[in-house]
Amino acid sequence: MSYEMLSLAIIVLFILILFVIKLITPQIVRRELFFGVRIRASQLNDERLLDFKNTYIKNYLSICGFYTLSFCIVLIKIPSNSVLLTGIVVFFLLSTLLYYLTHRRVMEFKKANEAQMLNRKQIVMVDTSFRNDKSKRVLPSTLWFIIPIIIICLNLVAGHLVYDELPIILPTHWNIQGEVDGGVFKTWGLVFFLPVVQIFITGFMFLLYRVVGWSKLHISPVNPAESRERNRVFRFRWGANIIFLNILILLAISLLNLFVLQIVPINIGVLLFTQPLLIIFILLDILFMAIWTGQGGSRLFIQPGSSDIDNDSILDDDKYWKGGLIYYNPRDPALFVEKRFGIAWGLNYGNAKAYILIILAVGSLFLLDSLTELMLFY
């Protein structure tokens, strides 16, 4: 099998996984947040809601399914980056539109059944010991980050040790046959370039890990103890998963680094597929996490505690969720919130810090980019 065919196969697999992730989203979100709309526990078993969901899945399978198939076929016929990019953007627009139509129907359903809900309490529940309970931790220990740090240090030491023995010109580009057709002069910048990338990635993953702990608490007044435990396990697993993915990515980069430093001879074909396979693996990992745990731990089996349906008076914050997708609440100091319809967490776009964070993220990408140039070519 040629390189082109294999890379095309990987891209098609990527698109199919995206299709599946969007397909299962209604199954992995919190039950009380139906298509981005907060529904009372007493109405959750209404058959009309089930109808909405079934219609959505039918529409998604036929419309998005047909689109995804034709997209893949076009891509195989005309494999270009612009086709791929446009195709993916259109896929997101189409699937979001299908979601939004159902979201609107659920909103109308809620409005029609709201009459008896006037003047009810608007409760937000929190737990004062959620984050400092030593026996039931919210996140795995920070000490786990010693493993990525050790990996980075080993890479740095390896670069330092072999520097003198490396040839003056290092191969950095290969043609399809695996023959060297490009190289750069050996510099300290080049030798330490990949460890610097590893440091950036670890910093980013550490931030994500912290965000999982910081993000806004979300406890149901109907069954607080059970809801709290779901929340905790949900965060713990994602925290552990972030550390796991961090280590995996660093190991993949280490493989590349060992090759560049000519410490271990590796088949160039193997190296070329490390990155796309890694991306596929990360997507599958996210899919697995979503199905295994669910948003807010909704798919966990937790021993049900005492629950009180009549106490269903959670704050109705629908008006801060634009389209049920984007949280915009300038009065809420929280920056990170659990997504209503999706996987993991999102930002509070009503908070100025959200934009600072986006600018910082883009800025650090530029920083890495200019650092790359500086290290490789000077």
Add this chain to the structure above:
Amino acid sequence: MFLAIDFQSDIPIYMQLKHQIIAGIARGELKEGENLPSVRQLAQDIGINLHTVNKAYTLLKEDKYILMDRRKGAVINSMESMADADSVTRLREEIAPLIAQAFCKGMKEDELLLEIAEIYRSFSQGVQR
């Protein structure tokens, strides 16, 4: 301990926080030396202004229910340290309007005492003093 903040209530949120934390201490759900969340974290979890939480914590601190430790943040105080000389005077002031209400609504003295005893017992079950 769970706090349930009602955004629809006439009682201001900082008062709800204060009352529930004191009740938590009385029930033994918040123990001496236990940490409360930081002002920022609690404000984010509830989705309210930082000043609101700060106000509740300041009031609790003034009444010696909590201590503000520079390193550990807000910590529940010991029951012995909570007791103070003028607490009875202040209790009189705060309880008088409620008893007046009960009187006007036709409640008898023993009925009122029964109610008070019941509430008191619901707290003292969790705490040895």
